[in-house]
Amino acid sequence: MALYTETVMDHFTNPRNVGSIENPDGVGEVGNAKCGDIMKIYLKIDDNVISDVKFETFGCGSAIASSSMATEMIKGMTIEDALNVTNKQVVEALGGLPPHKLHCSVLAEEAVKSAVKDYYDRNGIEYDASQFPDCGGDCESCHMV
Ligand code: FES
Numbered sequence: 001m002a003l004y005t006e007t008v009m010d011h012f013t014n015p016r017n018v019g020s021i022e023n024p025d026g027v028g029e030v031g032n033a034k035c036g037d038i039m040k041i042y043l044k045i046d047d048n049v050i051s052d053v054k055f056e057t058f059g060c061g062s063a064i065a066s067s068s069m070a071t072e073m074i075k076g077m078t079i080e081d082a083l084n085v086t087n088k089q090v091v092e093a094l095g096g097l098p099p100h101k102l103h104c105s106v107l108a109e110e111a112v113k114s115a116v117k118d119y120y121d122r123n124g125i126e127y128d129a130s131q132f133p134d135c136g137g138d139c140e141s142c143h144m145v
Pocket of ligand 1: 036059060061063
C-alpha cells in the first residue's frame with residue numbers, strides 16, 4: 001500500500017484555501033517544537049459562522065494536506081462545530097496518515113482552535129479555557145507559538 005492516500009496527495013499537491021485574509025476576525029498560529037513546522041490559520045466570521053478561512057503552513061506534506069482538509073471541513077461551520085473538529089476526523093477525511101505523521105494533523109486541530117480563541121479574545125467573548133490547547137510551550141511535541 002502506498003504510504004500516502006490519493007486524498008492526501010491531492011491536498012498536498014493542490015492545497016485548498018492557501019493564503020491569508022485581510023482584516024481577519026481570528027488568527028491562530030501553532031508550531032511543533034520537534035520538527036519546527038508552523039501553521040497559521042485565518043478566520044472570517046459572520047453571525048457565528050466561519051464564512052472564510054485561509055492557511056499558511058511552513059511544514060511537511062502531511063501538515064499541508066491536513067491544513068487544506070481542515071479548512072475545507074470548517075468552512076461554513078458554526079464556531080462551536082469547528083471547535084469540535086478533531087485531528088482524528090481530519091485524518092479520516094484524508095483517508096488516513098502514516099502513524100508517524102499523525103502529529104502533523106494535530107497541528108491543524110490546534111491552529112483552528114487557536115484562531116477561534118483569538119476571535120473570542122478580540123471580542124471579549126467568554127469561553128471555557130479547557131476547550132483550547134494550553135501547554136504553555138512546555139509540551140515536548142507541540143506548543144502554541
Ligand atoms: Fe512537522 Fe509534519 S513533520 S508537522
